[in-house]
Amino acid sequence: MSIDPLKNKEKIISELDRILADPLFKGAKRSRSFLKYVCEKTVRGESNSIKEYSIAVDAFGLELNFDQQMDPRIRVEAKRLRDRLDQYYKGPGRSDETVISLEKGTYIPSFSVREESDSDSERLKQAILVDWRFLIALELSAPPSPGRETLMLYANTLVEELYTLSGSREEGLKEIEVEQNRAASMLLEIRGETLPETYSICARLSLGEGGALLRNTEIRLKSEKDGEEIEEQARREADEIVRYCRSVEQ
Secondary structure (H helix, E strand, C coil), X not given: CEXXXXXXXXXXXXXXXXXXXXXXXXXXXXXXXXXHHHHHHHHCCCHHHCCHHHHHHHHCCCCCCCCCCCCCHHHHHHHXXXXXXXXXXXXXXXXXXXXXXXXXXXXXXXXXECCHHHHCCCEEEEEEEECCCEEEEEEEECCCCCHHHHHHHHHHHHHHHHHHHHCCCCCCHHXXXXXXXXXEEEEEEEEXXXXXXXXXXXXXXXXXXXXXXXXXXXXXXXXXCCHHHHHHHHHHHHHHHHHHHHHCCC
């Protein structure tokens, strides 16, 4: 559902900050500048002034005699930004409530919030390239709230930590896709269950769908509200997964 950028400035800026802090964008200077510029102009009600020339000069600091007819750099960067946004919302931003998009043929971003049916999905997918040799697909079984919030915090922390521990590289998206296609397929299933006075999270790591079980971890949390404990458990699990991947011989 589309939202008015002038009436939802705080929500949009919060989502913008979240995107720019993600590893997909941290090392992508031009994608960062592009997205920040067009979003901030739009929430200020200045979307009509967003042009190819203004992006080149104001966002990228290019020369004032920039010729958009002869120089395709902004169109190329727009395509890269669309690709990065698409990868972000299929990956680490899959559960974000607010969505920022840049439709083909325009430099003015659009904003929307996910429908309740989308955000309440029981099965969520996330592909994580670990150690650049293993592609882990995350399958998340989210129970009804409030247990769902606990599981989402655990899963989101785990994904962020896996990205961090795996190490960021600055290849283009096509190069990353090539490495993903070469990587061994693994499946990480995370399920949550509410028990008397505790909340249980089970994480099963297997080699491919239906393949050999590699790790089976279960934790029980005394309090669903203890966010620090949940995040710490997720970080430890991410560390163990990366250790396993790096222990496998080439």
